[in-house]
Amino acid sequence: DYWYRYHNALFIHLTTSIFNDVNKALSYVDQHDDFIRQVLEDNPDVDWRILVFHEPIFSSGWHTVMVCRS
Numbered sequence: 001d002y003w004y005r006y007h008n009a010l011f012i013h014l015t016t017s018i019f020n021d022v023n024k025a026l027s028y029v030d031q032h033d034d035f036i037r038q039v040l041e042d043n044p045d046v047d048w049r050i051l052v053f054h055e056p057i058f059s060s061g062w063h064t065v066m067v068c069r070s
Contacts, residue, residue: 001035010040012049014035
């Protein structure tokens with residue numbers, strides 16, 4: 001995972017390539033959550049917050065595993 005600012009936009013990139021291993025994907029959820037929360041806390045003065053990750057959110061392809069938690 002990494003982040004950067006460009007003018008008044010914050011870009012947060014998450015490494016989400018898990019190769020269809022749901023258990024492994026679930027093991028990273030808390031780490032991603034902690035990372036995102038810390039980056040947002042450290043950058044409160046941006047107008048735009050953009051989250052980017054490697055796999056599509058919605059796909060029926062064999063290559064995709066997306067795990068979301070509210």
